[in-house]
Amino acid sequence: MIPIDGQLISRIALEAMQSPRKRKNYNFHREYADPLQRLLNIMEPFSYIQPHKHEDPDKVEAFVVLKGRLLVVEFHPHGEIAGYLLVDPALHCHGAEIPPRAFHTICALEPATVVYEVKNGPYDPVDDKNFAPWAPREGDPECRNYILSLYARCNIHP
Numbered sequence: 801m802i803p804i805d806g807q808l809i810s811r812i813a814l815e816a817m818q819s820p821r822k823r824k825n826y827n828f829h830r831e832y833a834d835p836l837q838r839l840l841n842i843m844e845p846f847s848y849i850q851p852h853k854h855e856d857p858d859k860v861e862a863f864v865v866l867k868g869r870l871l872v873v874e875f876h877p878h879g880e881i882a883g884y885l886l887v888d889p890a891l892h893c894h895g896a897e898i899p900p901r902a903f904h905t906i907c908a909l910e911p912a913t914v915v916y917e918v919k920n921g922p923y924d925p926v927d928d929k930n931f932a933p934w935a936p937r938e939g940d941p942e943c944r945n946y947i948l949s950l951y952a953r954c955n956i957h958p
Contacts, residue, residue: 802828804840804916809867812842813912821938822847823908832923840866841915843908845958848943850936851875851905852929858900859920859928865889868913871956872896875903879934884954903932907947909958 808826816824822844829837851873854861863872870887885896886909898904906915936942951958 804866809840809842809912809914812840813914816842816844816847816912823849829921833921834923835921837917837919837921837923839917841917843870843906843913843915844911845908845913846944846947847908848936848938848947849905849907850938851879851903851932851934853901853903853932854898854919854928855901855930856927857920860897860900861904861917861919862895862897863887863906864895864916864918866914866916868911869909869958870913870915871907871909871950871954872898873905873907873950873954874898875905875932877903879903879932881950881953884956886954886956905935905950907950909956 812824812826816822824842826840828839863870865887871884872887873884874882876882885893887893887896936946
């Protein structure tokens with residue numbers, strides 16, 4: 801049994817805060833080849849995940865917020881917002897599931913937001929994500945402005 805407790809979350813949250821990417825994963829699956837990928841993703845605000853989809857191979861991805869608040873955005877193929885969800889356990893919205901082939905991203909709205917993620921495996925960094933060509937790449941100076949534009953388009957005030 802692996803407990804998901806305050807000690808684990810505090811340790812990973814500290815690593816996330818100190819990371820240049822402002823997020824840190826903690827994998828529960830033992831190998832990338834596992835057919836079900838399960839992990840904690842602890843994120844700070846403005847940690848940028850380039851919009852992407854899981855296609856060829858198709859994969860479903862689910863996010864459950866254990867602590868904090870999360871903006872989940874789904875996009876049409878050319879970058880228009882198809883839908884969004886404010887995931888906030890205090891508002892009785894605990895998570896979201898993304899179908900295969902849907903462009904999406906997530907944005908932490910509070911420090912040390914803790915997300916439990918589940919996705920079909922196996923994980924292969926070569927073909928796991930198909931990144932959206934219309935969004936900045938991770939590390940681009942425009943990432944922060946892109947996140948701010950998502951907040952504005954989704955009427956979110958972190």
